[in-house]
Amino acid sequence: MVNAKHLNSTDKNNVTEMSTKNQNEVRIGLEVHVQLTSLKTKLFCGCSSDYKGKDPNSLVCPVCLGIPGALPVLNANSVDYAVMVALALNSKVSECMFFFRKNYYYPDMPKNFQISQYDQAGGVPLAVGGFLVIDVGTKRKKVRIGRVHLEEDPGRLVHQGAIDTSPYTLVDYNRSGIALLEIVTEPDLDSPKEARIFLQKLRSILEHLGIFAGRLEGSIRCDANISLTGGTRVEVKNISSFKEVERALSFEIMRQKNLVKKGLSVKHETRHWDESRRVTISLRMKEKEHDYRYFPEPDLVPITITEDFVENVKEKMPELPEARISRFVDAYGLPQYDAEVLVSDKALADFFECTVKLYDKPKEVSNWMMGDLLRNLNENNLVLTDCKITPEHLVEMIKLIEEGVISGKIGKRVLPEMVLTGKQPSLIIKEKGLVKISSRDALEGIVEQVFSEHPSCVEDALADENAVHFLVGQLMRATKGKADPQLANQLIHEKLESLKK
Ligand SMILES: [Zn+2]
Structure with a gap:
């Protein structure tokens, strides 16, 4: 802060300028x-x-x-x-x-x-x-x-x-x-x-x-x-x-x-x-x-x-946020930003550490927490301690994605349910029928359907690789996001190749 009295008194213009500002x-x-x-x-x-x-x-x-x-x-x-x-x-x-x-x-x-x-x-x-x-x-x-x-x-x-x-x-x-x-x-x-x-x-x-x-x-x-x-x-x-x-x-x-x-x-x-x-x-x-x-x-x-x-009090002092942020960066390899966001709320930081104890991929856990979890809390005007999601459930959901039972996209639909109801992810998936469709037989029929509904897009896709995304998107839409994305891509390409012949 510049105080007017510290300025040269002969420089009146400067003083006026400063005081207006x-x-x-x-x-x-x-x-x-x-x-x-x-x-x-x-x-x-x-x-x-x-x-x-x-x-x-x-x-x-x-x-x-x-x-x-x-x-x-x-x-x-x-x-x-x-x-x-x-x-x-x-x-x-x-x-x-x-x-x-x-x-x-x-x-x-x-x-x-x-x-x-x-x-x-x-x-x-x-x-x-x-x-x-x-x-x-x-x-x-x-x-x-x-x-x-x-x-x-x-x-x-x-x-x-x-x-x-x-x-x-x-x-x-x-x-x-x-x-x-x-x-x-x-x-x-x-x-x-x-x-x-x-x-x-x-x-x-x-x-x-x-x-x-x-x-x-x-x-x-x-x-x-x-x-x-x-x-x-x-x-x-x-x-x-x-x-x-x-x-x-x-x-x-x-x-x-x-x-x-x-x-x-x-x-x-x-x-x-x-x-x-x-x-x-x-x-x-x-x-x-x-x-x-x-x-x-x-x-x-x-x-x-x-x-x-x-x-005596000093000795009893628990770890403070600054030290915890540094530890999150050093011990878990998190970016400084992630560490700061997590530690800004002790409950969030505690949740993170409990989860990492069960599942040793800190950045992955942090991504789910900083992205979908925090967004859901904010949207529902909740803090973590208000809601029923547990570290065990979050780990289960990440593993279901890893094992290919659900796609990451479906994970994003399961997480809000976990936040609001505290239900186990496997139960939510079962109740809502969200298991990934990864069988050729089940998807081939839907591919046919997408191709017959969008003939002009098929024409585009035959000429331009970039237009293929639209067809894949339609397939995902028809399956409510449950199609295995890799397989969906593969089947669309196979179908296009067969049309070229
Ligand atoms: Zn009293």
Whole structure:
């Protein structure tokens, strides 16, 4: 980023040019909240953290309801998890950290403060600094991390329809007190696409660390700070899924650019992403930090994180995505691109490794997964963990093709059935009558039929080898793709030769 003040002040033309250009430059910083759902209990009490789908307000106690006098006790494993994430993000783990009270009134937080961490006024968050390298097209980009800290999740507010028109608000405190890890980036992202890539990479890391179930709704949420260069920062809250991140950011950038075009100013405010209407709406003017009256949480002692503790966590760290990608390239001979796509989703990478254990042709497995499997998942809006296909079944299907029982083309019809029904490929083939036709007798009659139905094409084929494909295509069509392609080709040629005589 070129800042106008760094340019030669006598070169006015240049400055103008830069500032006009810079007005359209976008800066995005993310505040990502990750629920540590692999912890069995909440951050400061013994209530179960497995709250999804449970009756509202059924997993609560005086601590997470914020009853005066109830005392919090820190979940020790949460520090392990948080340190793991900090190390994976190259952050510096603090030797001693404190919890702070962030004071504000909101119905999802009955005690009127959130136990969080702070990096000012003597506050020390769990970790500071660090970076994550992302691949954007062919370039690699370092996105700086500001800090990583622990805090409690507030309760969940449920609105009827949109937040600004709902006649009432319901509150469910089951989520209140769930351990949250907040990861704050510097405003290093230049586009909604980069934000999505960053979040995908972060999710893959968190999944590999085994600290959360990334596919559960709301387990990774994000707020974004967006500004056009030199302009006011706007915070957009309530972005609940990765699909929404790109949409929400694109909308907000467009909104700000339109304001600037009309000569209006962008207000410093907090906006809410309305998923159904796909717009951001103004919630409130942005609070200032001092509005929160941060002060040290008197009910929790400072936590010392010793070098030994960090070393211990380091030793327990599982393989991270970057290392796994390299291993996929080295051990399985996969192209870098294949490895990156597979590892971007831990479930996909695990599925690949299970399949390769059963069938030792990694590139072939990867081709089926990256091509047909992923396409089918996308078309049906599914993720791998939602569907019933197993490594055993995929191997069986590849072997059926290898043994000549079905053609590769038929395989492409069998796979979607496997994804949706979880049925064994041999059963699907039997039920749908998809076994390859490789007997001469069965095909010869169909060849006759194709020749009599397309006399002019036969003429063309006799004169031009290129026109033969059409006849083969017709034969495949007549057999619904079940004809053995090699034999089909051979029979068509034989028939043409006999006509030439
Ligand atoms: Zn509780």
